[in-house]
Every structure is written in structure tokens, then in C-alpha cells.
Amino acid sequence: MSLLIVDDDKPFQQRLARAMEKRGFLTETADGVQDAAIKISRAAPAYAIVDMRLEDGNGLDVIEKIRQKRPDARAIVLTGYGNIATAVTAVKLGAIDYLAKPADPDDIVAALARKPEDKAQPPENPMSADRVRWEHIQRVYELCDRNVSETARRLNMHRRTLQRILAKRAPR
Template structure:
């Protein structure tokens, strides 16, 4: 897949250590020369040393927005192919990402193959329409699980954040297999 590409340098900017590590291993197996950054400041420092050809950037980082990094990459070299990978996808943010220089905006969870496809897709080619769109129930489940994990598995905090009764949340999490 990457045989015809000379520069396979890829920077993954993600503050979730486990996700960043899994993605880095998966991209390394697919032929990329992977560098990792866990924060916006770390990514900026690495970019000062050497610009990557590709970048996978989380939208929300602990010390800022991934859009800032994408803008920096775009200013330094418009040929860099960066995508935003986020669990907080919406249309205005996707538009902002593209305006900042991202070539794609992908919602988590995404497979490594989907990410590779987005990174190497020719600029004038559009992504294919989803063959199996997410059902509303699946979207709800994903959102609940995401909030639950973001709040370190605290049921009471998650219930408050979702404006949901704690016992209702517990039943849903039990059904989903998270508790």
C-alpha cells in the first residue's frame, strides 16, 4: 500500500496513551515511520525538529486544540496530509478542521485501515459514503461509553454529565457490558 510512497513519516498526536500506542503499532505494521506526541506542545516541538509527511491529530488535547497543530503544519508545508481524529465530531468542527488544512475529519472509533485510506487518498478523490451507517442506538451507546470512560468509570459523575438517573445508567452499562 505504501510501496510507492517515499516519505512515510507519520506523527500521531493523541493524549490517550493507550489509544496512541495501539494506533502507533497498527500504523507501524502498515509501513509508516511513526512518531508520537501526547500533547500539543510536544507535537509542536517535534515539528520544529522535523516535519512529518502525515499526521493523525486528536481534536481535543489536554493543552489545546489539535486544530492549532494542523494549522501550523499547513503553514509550514501545505503538502503535509493531516487528519483530525475525534470523539467529538460535529459539522462546524469538521468545517473548521478542513479550513485549518486537514484533509479529513474522522470520528472515533476508527480502524487503522480507515485512517490509512484517508491519509493516502488522492486530494481530488472524495471518501466513499458509509455502507452501514451507525444506528441511533449504537450512537447513543458509544456516547454513553465515551463519557463513562472520560470520567474514569464513575457512574455518579457520568449520570450527572448525561442528565440521567444513576440507576438507569447502571442498567445501560450492565447491558453494554461496561460494569
């Protein structure tokens, strides 16, 4: 039950590693793509939990390396910035699930243990469509270095409309 946790958020990584060890996994951690590649080349894990956005690259690269070394490995992707295109790519590269951060350790164990033919249970409290939209706007805003005009252009939205949205609190 070897498990590799790849996340550049050290406190989250350490909490998750302790939680997974309590659930019977032999955990090893990596801070990024390069660190993970070294550990995978030494011994590919049976399970992996990989953050999508890492300081030195993309978590999908880690999923791909694990799949090349150990095709039967079961890996899930965690992310704070979920979108459908990335989820589809993660699954095509071999991830078995795609969870939003911060994910509950029990949900992670359930995802790792789920058989391929079993469908995931719908979330108890899914994000509303307004919240998903708000999260997407916030992500693009951050990627544009908090430049309102550039963000509005990329979202095909009027700048004043975007300013009003950014001034409001996040929907629930």
C-alpha cells in the same frame, strides 16, 4: 512517509503507532499540542493523525502548525466527539479527513492516501440519528460536569425530559 500521531490516550497512541509502522510509515508520537509543536518545528511530517481534544489544547492548533511548516502535509483528525462545525473547521485548517475514534488503521491509511478529488466512501455502519443525538447530549452533560439542570438549560430542554434520556441506554 513520516507520520506524526498526536493523542493523549497513550495506549491508543501506541497501538496506532505500531499498526501504522506495519503499514510502512515512520512514526513519531506526541502527547499534546506543546509536544507536537516541538516535533513539528524540528521536522514537519508528511502525514499526521491528530486527536481533536488534547489535555493541553485543541488538535486543530496542531493541524495549523503543520500546515504553516509544511503545506503539502496530509493530516486527519480523530475524535470521539464529532460535530459538523468542528469537522468544517478542521478541513478549513487543512485536515483532509475527519474520522470517529476508535478508527480502524486501514480506514486511516485509506484516508491519508485518498486523492483530493476522490470522495470518501460512506461508512458501512453509520450512527443512527438517535445515536448522534444521544452522543451530543452525553457530551454536553459531561462538559457541564454532569449537572442535569445546567445541561437541560444549555440544550433548551426540560430537566425531566433530560433525566429520562440520561436514564436510558444508548441507542444503536
